[in-house]
Amino acid sequence: MDRMVLPNYLQHRLLNNKKQFMQQQQPPKLNIDLKKTTPFTCDECGNNVFQEGVLLRKASKFLTGTMQDAIVPVPVFCCSKCGHVNESFMPPDLRSADDTEDTIL
Numbered sequence: 220m221d222r223m224v225l226p227n228y229l230q231h232r233l234l235n236n237k238k239q240f241m242q243q244q245q246p247p248k249l250n251i252d253l254k255k256t257t258p259f260t261c262d263e264c265g266n267n268v269f270q271e272g273v274l275l276r277k278a279s280k281f282l283t284g285t286m287q288d289a290i291v292p293v294p295v296f297c298c299s300k301c302g303h304v305n306e307s308f309m310p311p312d313l314r315s316a317d318d319t320e321d322t323i324l
């Protein structure tokens with residue numbers, strides 16, 4: 220009798236919020252047969268487990284038009300064993316081999 224019952228429209232809203240929350244937290248699930256996929260391996264050591272890393276790029280204040288240089292984080296996957304970042308995981312703009320100014324560990 221003292222149990223609180225939410226009005227229908229509120230329950231609905233809560234459900235929707237929860238749905239939105241889940242969608243924000245998880246990337247949309249692709250309907251792919253994993254058996255038809257191919258594994259990535261580290262170009263350096265052949266390891267097939269990767270972890271997330273972040274490349275940091277410095278954007279000069281002249282580029283950004285702000286008072287200070289900015290740090291631009293670029294998420295990449297790196298080998299969990301040796302830390303190597305495969306060329307194919309790099310953003311296309313950073314793939315050029317002549318970009319020797321910044322060395323990636």
Ligand SMILES: [Zn+2]
Pocket residue numbers: 261262263264265266298299300301302303
């Ligand atoms: Zn490796």
